[in-house]
Amino acid sequence: MGVLLEVKNLQTQFKTEAGLVKAVDGVSYHINEHEIVGMVGESGCGKSVSQLSVMQLIASPPGKIAGGEVWFEGKDLLKYAAHGAEMNHIRGSKISMIFQEPMTSLNPVLSVNQQLSESMQMHLGLSKEDARKRAIELLKMVGIPAAESRIDDYPHQFSGGMRQRVMIAMGLSCNPRLIIADEPTTALDVTIQALLLELMKDLVTRFNTSLVLVTHNLGVVARYAQRIYVMYAGRIVESGTTKEIFAHPRHPYTVGLLKCVPRLDEPRNRKLVPIEGLPPNLVRMPPTCAFLPRCPYHTEQCKQEPWPSLTTVRDEHQAACFVNLEEKNLGINAK
Numbered sequence: 001m002g003v004l005l006e007v008k009n010l011q012t013q014f015k016t017e018a019g020l021v022k023a024v025d026g027v028s029y030h031i032n033e034h035e036i037v038g039m040v041g042e043s044g045c046g047k048s049v050s051q052l053s054v055m056q057l058i059a060s061p062p063g064k065i066a067g068g069e070v071w072f073e074g075k076d077l078l079k080y081a082a083h084g085a086e087m088n089h090i091r092g093s094k095i096s097m098i099f100q101e102p103m104t105s106l107n108p109v110l111s112v113n114q115q116l117s118e119s120m121q122m123h124l125g126l127s128k129e130d131a132r133k134r135a136i137e138l139l140k141m142v143g144i145p146a147a148e149s150r151i152d153d154y155p156h157q158f159s160g161g162m163r164q165r166v167m168i169a170m171g172l173s174c175n176p177r178l179i180i181a182d183e184p185t186t187a188l189d190v191t192i193q194a195l196l197l198e199l200m201k202d203l204v205t206r207f208n209t210s211l212v213l214v215t216h217n218l219g220v221v222a223r224y225a226q227r228i229y230v231m232y233a234g235r236i237v238e239s240g241t242t243k244e245i246f247a248h249p250r251h252p253y254t255v256g257l258l259k260c261v262p263r264l265d266e267p268r269n270r271k272l273v274p275i276e277g278l279p280p281n282l283v284r285m286p287p288t289c290a291f292l293p294r295c296p297y298h299t300e301q302c303k304q305e306p307w308p309s310l311t312t313v314r315d316e317h318q319a320a321c322f323v324n325l326e327e328k329n330l331g332i333n334a335k
Contacts, residue, residue, distance in 0.1 A: 004210050005031040005054070005095075005178055010068035012046075012053045015061060019283040023049045025234035027068075031178065036204060036211045038221030038242070040257065041231035044279055047214050048100070050231070051180045055091055056082040072178075093123035096171040098164075100183040105167060106155040112139070112166055113151045116173055123174045138169035142199060161192040168196070172203060179204070182214045197224060219261040222246060227316075230254050233280050233290035236310065240317035248326065250319035252295045289321075297323045 012024040024046045031037050039047045052058055054070050056077065070077040072095065080087040091097075099105040107115060116138060117131035126134060132151065139147035142165040155163055164184060171179050181200065185193035201224050204211045213221055221228055221242065228245050230238040230253065238251040249255045256275035263270075277294035280286060289307045292298050301322045310318040 002033050003030050004033045004035075004072070006069075006071040007050070007054065008069040008071070010050060010053055010070065011066040012049050012058060012063065013066045014063045016283070021282045022234050022285070023063075023282065024053060027231070027234070027236055029229050029236060029239065031210050031212060033177075033210060034204075034208055035227070036201070036213060036225045038218075038225035038228040039212055039214045039231065040216065040218055040221060040228055042216055042275075042279060044282075045231040046234040047231045048182050051097070051182060051212060051214055055095060055097055055180070056080070056087055057091075057097075058082075089123070092119045092176070093174045094176055095178045095180065096174065096176040098167050098171045098179065098181040098184050103155075103160070103163065106163060108155055111152050111154055112158075116151075116166070116170055119170070120173050134173070135169075138173055139166070141172075141203070142166075142169045143195075144169075161196070164192075164196055165199075168200060168203070172207060175207060176209060178210045178212070180212045180214065183216070184213075185215075185220070193220075200224075217261070218246075218257050222261075230257070233285070234282060235290075235307070235320065237291070237321070238317075238319045239310070240314075244314065244317045248314070248317070250313050250317065250325050251291075251321045252297050252323070252325070253291050254319075255325065256294075297325065299323060 007030070008028050010024050010027045011022070014021040014023055027046070027050050039051070041047050049058070053065050054077065056065070058065060065078060068078065072090070077087065077090065113132055113135055116135035117128065120126045120131040120134055121128065136147045136151050139151060144150060144162060144165055158166065184200065185196055197220065200211065213225055215221060225242050228240065228242050229236050230251065232253050238245065238249070238254045245254060246258070249258055259273040260275070262272065275294055280290045286292065287306060289302055292302050295302070299322060305322070308320050308322055310320045312318050
């Protein structure tokens, strides 16, 4: 299984009145072929911005991709102009994105058929009639009933869950090699969330594509992702296989996220433990570890030395922390 996407030292910044925000600060990761990878973290940690940077969808100004490399199919995508022909060809046909909020991502004045067919006519060279037939097939595939009659409806005529299904159909329309799903189940009830996640998993398997699942919920990626990257304050603080991270978390932030996840094998009266405090101000980042003020395990070394870089702790498992959490009884190990 080869590497499909490799991101090296990605840096994305935003100029604001308060100062320079380093939303993504030296992030490196890779996605293998036919793999589901979870990108996890609190709101504002940089997970969505990192994926938008891969697609070169950062609004400029105020945003700017300040450095790094994004290698896809042997080419560095950041060498292409953001709105040039090469990048426009890759977006949609090679890499597609399912955006966070279907309420605003779908154009309210265009029918579902128009929004689905446009990319297929552009990237696949289909005729108007063939694109319509393919659009109906996609709607059936994602479980929208009476697809033949609903294809000409407008977004406001669909429920939230149905709109998200349309977004998934759009993401699959040109048979991309990589799909980026940015919080694909936000604002949906848990039953619809489960249905959509199972649907995405089945479609990824059927189309032999790769999927990046961006979410704040570790419980979501536990079932679907093979590997996880945990982000905090614009950096990756832990990475590894899903099984390894759930069984042996090595960064206090990951431990905190895991303690926030309800578990069926715990007593019903067990209280979820929140992560105390707030994320740091990205304009005035501390010289030490950004998680230090919220960390219950910090040492004197953490207060004196710069934020550590990712270090291999076991096989493919990496963490950016001075503390050896294996020596502590955390009480969260996977069973």
